[in-house]
Amino acid sequence: MTTPRLQRLRLFRRQAPVLSLASVIALTWLGLSAGPGQAATVANPPTVASPPTVGSGPSGPADEPAHVTDARTPVDHRPPLPASKHELRRDYDGPGKVALKPRPSMQDLKATAACNPADFTSRTGQALVNQIKASTTDCVNTLFNLTGTDAYAAFRETQMTTVAYALRDNGSAYPGNNSTGTAQLTLYLRAGYYVQWYNPSTVGTYGPTLRTAIQSGLDTFFANSHAFDVSDANGETLAEAITLIDSSAQNARYLSIVKRMLTGYNNSYNTSWWMLNAVNNVYTVLFRGHQVPEFVSAVQTDPSVIDTLYGFAADHKDLLSGDQSYLTSNAGRELTRFLQYSALLAKVRPLAKALLGQTSLQGPTAPLWVGVAELADTYDKANCAYYDICNLQAKLAAAVLPINHTCSSTLRIRAQEMTTAQLASSCSSLASQDAYFHGIVADPGPVANDRNTSLEVVVYNSSTDYQTYAGAMWGIDTNNGGMYLEGDPAAVGNQARFIAYEAEWLRPTFAIWNLNHEYTHYLDGRFDMAGDFDAGVSTPTIWWIEGFAEYVSYSYRNETYTAAITEASRRTYALSTLFGTTYSNDTTRIYQWGYLAVRYMLQSHRSDVTTVLNYYRSGNWNAAASYLRTTIGSRYDADWSSWLSACGAGNCGGGGTTLPECAAGDVRALGKNCQRSNRGTTTGNYDYLYINLPAGTAQLQITASGGTGNCDLYYNKTTWATSAAYTQRSTATGNSESITVANPPVGYSYVSLYGATGCNGVTVSSRY
Known part of the structure; x- marks a missing residue:
């Protein structure tokens, strides 16, 4: 994943329903397969030297926990919760990983689910219920996007109450699979809470009438003998129902369900993506429960859920070395989070310390150790000596990042494990990219008051190590492919930093995932974008920020951006639309379509790009937005559409940068660049x-x-x-x-x- 140039610490009231999961950008380091080398003799080859040996709010539509196997798996991009900086990366749909059954992105859902909002907004009572049950879950997923009069017609309280009581009636005879449409009813209710959270004045308030109905619906479902069947057929509905607990703010009422899911887990769950999803969703109920006063009171009155969490973490340390590691580490984190309440300190402290004593800072048990240590450092820092975690960030850095390599006066690499050759090649790649970048943007030098004269690249040994350590060390979200932290570029002593990891799935080839994309963010922020990140996105600039980083990464490495070319053939967006892209749009629009827009503009309208960049460099954001919106407007849309057709067919034109002719007298001789x-x-x-x-x-x-x-x-x-x-x-x-x-x-x-x-x-x- 790529992220904005500065981590944004946005505060909200109780987190809104969980947003959808969107495909994260995957900057694949493509390599062609080697073919069989068979001997052949050709006359007069040049003399050959002997070569060396080649060495947030209610849960949203996509229904997938953000458990990534690596950066190529879809992740969640919800706004962070109203919590401390250390918690922004843990906006549970889960920080762990699952690799069993990926779900479609929202763009895929929109493309495949032919859903008409009028089918729902025009119906009430049993007709509405019948329509929901007859629809697919993919169709119901699209309703999370409703706004305006459609949002009111679909999700006003009377509609939601009707559906909640339908869940009650449906749940009483639930057969253990979704043949009766239980998942669709549950998902519709989740969509309603989600849309109402973000549009309360449009949808209207939800009061005790709906609260009673939703409790009745969930009570009946969970009382059904098939509700906890361990199967994929049941898992989808169960996972939805558990998430609905949080969406409806019933976190206190269903603590017994949390305990049942954790105590009932065994290895049979591991064969079902949906059952693992259902188990992990209880951490959403717990995590968000701290924003519900009834939940806090309930745990203080009966803290047995803390014992359940301890038991799960202590009894399932074997999971820490496998694909279900997140289940155990999340249990430790949620136990330790209760340190924030003085009434529970005597209960939680010894259990947290015990888990630290059973695990280690490094090795297979590190995810649990780090999770507990981070939360203890957050909520009980004054007693750090009790846990032996004082100066936690420094302690982690000393153990995990022993390599400190200086490439140049402007670039340093801190790494967990890199060879001398890997350090040299990484430094060389970035140094060469400098000239490539400046050749494209033709900048006059750094923007005014930018003191980010150097970049620190932090490289973990794998995506797993990144997910284990980076959040605790840097206070960032780790369900992504790396993060660039610009900080305040005008501040004296500010250190720009890219947090990254080695793409272990490409081994034996060595590659730092997203290295060139994120380095472009650093260069772009220093030479093209005035001020800090918040200033740079005060108007829609994302088409350039992310599109240009994609463009440089792919063109510099001379790689074909297959995903973007596939999108071009679909001709989904007008160019004038893409100029308005923001980070609230899906990642396909942000990255693939951003790349296409930047490539087209650089190839076809270079002078316009220069004009816009000059506005960006002076911080004249409104002038840039006006130029894109009105001066250019839709004038290029027809030509853009034709270009997309050609690009989708494999003819995207020049890459925007022309190399010089090779200078050697022998016309057969190639050379450097x-x-x-x-x-x-x-x-x-x-x-x-x-x-x-x-x-x-x-x-x-x-x-x-x-x-x-x-x-x-x-x-x-x-x-x-x-x-x-x-x-x-x-x-x-x-x-x-x-x-x-x-x-x-x-x-x-x-x-x-x-x-x-x-x-x-x-x-x-x-x-x-």
Whole structure:
């Protein structure tokens, strides 16, 4: 995930219903598969040196807990809760991870669920109930977006009361699966609480009539003998019902359900994504319960739920080394959170200390140790010596981030585990990106009063380590792909920082996830965006902030942004619409469509980009917004639509940056960051090229583009590359081909265009 340039600490009253989960940006470091290297002899290759060995409010629509296996899994982007900085990352749909059955994003739901709000807003009584039960859950999911008169017609109190009593009637005969539409009724009620929370003046107030009805509905469902069946068929409805406890602020009334779910858990749950979801949703009930006075009073009167949490955490430490780690660590966190009440200190302190004693700061039990330590540090800091957690952030940094490497006067890397070569290649990648960035934006220097002269990159060893440690160390949300913290760039001594991790799923290839995207945020904030993050988003600038970071990341690494090109073919948004993008929009619009908008503008209307950037650099946000909204307005929308059609078909035009022609006299010779244009060959034949690489080259990128026909790209590290002798190849339709070579050998490497059907006018470029 990528995030705004500054973590925003927004305060709310009791958290609104949980928002939907949207797909997080995935900056995939693409690499082509190596092909079989078969020997072939070609006359007169250059002399080859011996190469070295290649080394918030009520729960929202998507119904998925934010349990990420890695940054590529969809996560939740709700506003943070009204809590301390340390808690902003734990806005439970859960900080753990599940990898069993991913759910669709809201954009997918909108595309696949043909739902007409009028089907609900025009009905009352039993007709409304019948319509809800006859709809799909995907359809009901879309109702979380209702506003205005539709919101009132669907979710006014009389409508909600009708549906709550229908849940009661339905729940009495619930068969243990969703054949009778129980999940749809529950989800509709959740949608109502969600929409009313954000639109109270439109929907109207909810009072004791609905409260009585919702209690009746939940009481009946939970009393059903099938309500706790361990199966996927039941799990979906059970998970919805548990979340509805919190949406309706019934956290105190159903503490017994929390305890039953935790004591009833066993390994049989692990085969069902929905049952794991249901168990983890009890932590939502507990976490948000602290904002409900009745909940706090109930626990102080009967603190047995604290014993239940301790028992779960102590008895399920075996989960900490597997995919269900979040269940155990969340239990420890929610137990320790009760330290905020003086009446419960005597109860909670020894249990929290006991869990710390049973676990370690590092190793497989670290998620539980860190979770308990962080909450004890938050709520009982004065007694840190009792827990042996004094100076917790420094204690964690000393143990977890032993590497402190200076790349240059403007860049430092702190890491958990990186080799000398990995540090060098990361420093080199960022240093080279500086020139690439400035070449695109043509800035005159830093914006006024920006003192972020250096960046600190913090690199954890894996996504798991990031999720375990980064929240406690930096006070950030960790259900994402990394976070850039700009701070106040005008403050003396302010340290800009990117919190990141190694993409362990790409090993043995080494890559810091989102490195180039987030580094673009740093450069963009320093050279293009006046002031801090809040100033920069006072008008809609997200199309540029995130779109440009995507654009630089992909174009600098010479990678094809497949997801964005797929979106282009759908032609979902007018360009004039995208200029109004905000962080409240879904991530597909923010990232993929932001990339498309930036790429189009850089390629087709560069002077307009310069005008807008000059406004951004001076902090004249209103002038920039006016220029985009009125001066440009919809004038480019028709051309944009045509461009999208071409881009979706594979012809997006130039990448916005043209490399110089290679300077060597031999027209076959490629070089550093240059290109050979007007290449081609006939069907079945080759156009041979080569490149001489210096020692220490971490990555070589070879691309082909443009022209006519269909030529494929081949690479060989030891001799002329052919279709029978290659170590990597790219064989897409047309001439858009790309090969990335990690740690290429010193000396000559070989590249060729092969005429699948013959080609002309092709440009072959090389970057390293």
